Amino acid sequence: MTKIGLEIHCQLTNLESKLFCSCKANYREFEINENICPICMGLPGSLPRLNQDAVKKATMIALALNCSTPEKIAFFRKNYFYPDLPKNFQITQLNIYGDTSVGGSGSIQVGDKKIRITRIQLEEDPGRLIYEGSSSKNQITLVDYNRAGTPLVEIVTEPDFETPKQVREFLNILSDLLENLGVSDPSLEGAMRADANVSIEGGKKVEVKNIGSFHDLEKAVHFEITRQNSLHSRDIEIIQETRHWDDKRKITISARSKEEELDYRYFLEGDIPWIKIGQDVQEQLKLEMPESISSKKERYVSVYDIPPQVADVLSSDKFYSDLFEASHTKDNAKEISNIITTDLMGLVDTREKRETSKITAEHLKDLADSITNGKISRNSAKNALHEIIKTGKSVFQTISDLDLGNVSDESELDKVIQEVVSEESKAVEQAKSNPQTINYLVGKVMQKTQGKADPGLTLQLLKKAIG
Ligand SMILES: [Zn+2]
Structure with a gap:
């Protein structure tokens, strides 16, 4: 049986400052090495000061993933020497003295499967390495410390996954x-990174590090399972090792053994x-947490009959559910949910389009009112929506x-109806004997009016015209 476990690093957003100093958490806004101070550079004599908001947000993640949340948390130093880490150690969490990370064991339901969460920890992100030069001979490595010390949450799962699809x-x-x-904000570049451990029946556990996006994580896991199965089928032993994901070639490569033997002390x-x-x-945090996705879904079905x-x-997409929450009443909820899911989602389907879209709850x-009152057809509503997204003008x-x-x-x-009746004599005869088929004629009227004929009135007038 294939076993897959994940370690997911996600950056906390909407925070004022870094995890232990007052430098900005939003490091992307700065020129290289502009967002740094003695604390995040680890200069002698500087002392860290914990960001309370970051602890709250990390705890909210733990609560949302049904994790146990200890009453006391502690931080540890993880020692290693690497240019992206100015202090030569990373401040992180670990459960040496019992559960002292922000989140203990929990679980999340994925289809029929329960995925167990091992723990959730709060830690600081290292800096960023930038490689320059075209060949390995003249390549140089530069370091940008703007990211060093920004808050990161690590979510560790048990090896409960069996397939890349899960x-x-x-x-x-x-x-x-x-x-x-x-x-x-998972759509920000570098906001989500992951390591995976993968093992197949009879083989040792292989760790895959350096996976820069969720998109690549599935690919990396898939590649690793295929690689291990191929070794196994040729009777070659699968050794316990760390491999790196090469995102250009989309393969995993063995890390040098030196890197495996790190002792973090x-x-x-x-x-x-x-x-x-x-x-x-x-308890206060639970009150501050927004309504969960599953609770929203239940409410939409039971209260609005969606x-x-x-x-x-x-319910699962915050951008759309926020728009829905701000615009709906009990009467128009169904129509608005239709407009959002059948039209708007197709028109505003990327991060960029969301940011430039001028659509509001108003x-x-x-739009929903105009459809309900018969002022515009659903088809015209879609055309109007297309325009409003660009211009922001009123409906x-x-x-x-x-x-x-x-x-x-x-x-x-x-x-228009007289025109249709004279052109479609065969269909008119058919409609007389089989009233169901009148919809064909309604369709013809809609075609001639570019979908703008009032449907109720059209049907009424058509019936009269046919006699
Ligand atoms: Zn700083």
């Missing part, structure tokens, strides 16, 4: 969950006291500018 499903659920909590970080997160604080599949899509509300202005309003003038509509 891994992907888990990552989708986790991304949605983190986004819904408002603690992380963990010890308690004496410059940060043990932090108490009492029951009262935890079909479960639509509710599923709508627009959605007015009423857009309907008038693009001449999208329904044709509800009886004499105007009757003229």
